[in-house]
Amino acid sequence: MTTPVYDFVRGYIEKSPVRAHMPGHKGASQECGFGAAYEYDITEIKGADALFEADGIILESEKNAAELFGAAETVYSCGGSTACIQTMLACACRKKKRIIAARNAHRAFINSCALLDIDVKWIYPVYSDSIVSGDITAAAVGKALSEYDADAVYITSPDYLGHISDIKEISQVCRRYNAYLLCDNAHGAYTAFLKENIHPVRLGADMCCDSAHKTLPVLTGGAYLHVNNEKLVGQAKEYMSMFCSTSPSYLILQSLDMCNAYLAGAFSEELAVTCQKVTELKERLSAVWDICISEPLKLVIHTVSSGLYGYELADILRQDNIECEYADSTHIVFMLSPKNSDDDLSRLRNALEKVRMPKLLINTPHVKLPQMEQAVSIREAAFSECRLVPVKEAAGKICGRAVTVCPPGIAAAVPGERISDEAAEALFKLGITEINVILDSDWE
Ligand SMILES: Cc1ncc(COP(=O)(O)O)c(C=O)c1O
Structure with a gap:
């Protein structure tokens, strides 16, 4: 697969031009460290295209990404899924300015509703024992749609604890009510490359955001906005430009561009191997820990059933130089990827296996989020x-x-x-x- 953005910048570096343009570091900055990264950090010079008016190398690269994910259109974001969420809502909620959303939505969604003056009817997930995660059923979505005339439905899947909703069934319900299905797939970019593709674009979401940086080898801030409904194609750039800097990072754009080649090449195979290893790790650890059912690349432990708060376990593991993604009073979450080595996985396993569990079980108050x-x-x-x-x-x-x-x-x-x-x-x-x-x- 082509890598036009990276190739252009490489070619520019090789020409050793006088950089009489922004940015001020001119391709090298000994004072600020990071070495070679500066060389690749350019601005919209001739031939470099422009993210929000893409018709050259950036457009070609975005088309590569759309092909890989099976989307009608894919737009790059250098502002993470946050910019994609703002854009999705701007595109999809123009008529009624009303949306139905699962309450475990990230605050980026709430901020977007504030910015765009969109009203929300909440669906409360069937919670496990955390307000972070829970089950959203198609029946609950259908009920909400029958009571509330909304432009769209917004679902976070996978959620922070790795719970996946039935996007296929939910999308069918949305279609029945003529509402768009918008999916926050910030944690699930990789799911398009599993043996069974369970990416929301494949399962019928009309628009969806993926934080490429969360699960793929992409620099922080790199994300995709996938458009999967012809009615919404061609609108995203204009809206995204309203929320973002006019100077998007070419480092992020190049990492998204290079990631396409990786996704088209070795990734699916590497992913399958990693998923198998993580499954084996989960099976082995389940002899000792209460392992939650989650998406394949997350290892989620319900720690309280072993007498530890999640954040206590996180501190214990820090002594072994292991840093988790997230820990609260009840759970700890590890995010793994094919870029974790076998050594990483054995260090994690060994550290978890040697943790001494307290004899007394602890009780955490079961907090049910009240509806307000x-x-x-x-x-x-x-x-x-x-x-x-x-x-x-x-x-x-x-x-x-x-x-x-x-x-x-x-x-x-x-x-x-x-x-x-x-x-x-x-x-x-x-x-x-x-x-x-x-x-x-x-x-x-
Ligand atoms: C579920 C979810 N949605 C959206 C976001 C925002 O993503 P980004 O940091 O890529 O802007 C996050 C960030 O953690 C998230 O967890």
Whole structure:
């Protein structure tokens, strides 16, 4: 597969030009370190194309990506999935400005709704024992669509704990109600290359974002916005340009470009081998730990059933120089990829196998996220003046800023929601001690 962006920059470097253009480092900066990275960091010089008006090498590279993922159109983002989520909502929610979303959405979604003044009807997942993850059924989506006239449905799959929703069935329900299905697939770019392709584009989502940087060898910030519905093709660039810098990173663009060649070549085979190794690791560890069912490249452990908080286990593993992706009171999450060596996997296995588990089991309070009344719109609240109050004094007041546990950035309270007594209690149990409430005597 061609790598036109990388090839262009390589050719430019080889010509040793006088760089009388931005950026100011001129291709070399001893003061700032990173060595060769500077050489490859260029701007929109002649022949380099431009991300938001792509008609040259960037367009060719994006078409390569679209072919690999089976999308009608793929647009690169140097602003992560966050910029893709903003763009998806701008494209798909223009008419009614209403969307149905699963409540375990990342805060990037809530911020996008605030920016675009989109109203949300939440579907609450059938939670396991974490507000981060849960099951969203097609039946729940159908019920919400029958009660709420929305432009689109927004589902996060896989979620932070690696739970995958039935996108195929949900997409069929959405089609019945003439609503677009938008999928936050930030954690699942690689799923298109599994033996069984379970990528949302394949399963019927109309648009979907993949943080390429989360699971593929792409620099941080690199993401794909896939468009899978002819009605939405051709709109993304214009909208994405409204949210992003006019100076996108050519380093990120080149890493997305080079990743295409890797995906077209060795990746599927390497992925299959890694998935097999991770499956074996999970099987072996399940003799000792409570391993959760998750997408293939995540190892998720329910730690409390072994008498440890997730963050305690994370600290124990740090002594063995192992850094996890995420840990909270109940779980720990490791994200693995074909770029992890066999040595990485054995170090992880050995470290987990030697952990001493406390004899006494601990209890974590089972916090059920209460459903709150949306007293004012997300936008109105998010842009209102606020004051920070102890969460115990917040009951009856209106939440002014998203209250997230970060990572993973899932909202426990959304701007505009009236905090009930029950909600204030639940937020406190989740470790949230203060909350921004709207400063307006009419609403207080
Ligand atoms: C589920 C989910 N969606 C969206 C995002 C935002 O992605 P990005 O960091 O690529 O902007 C994240 C980031 O962690 C995420 O976990």
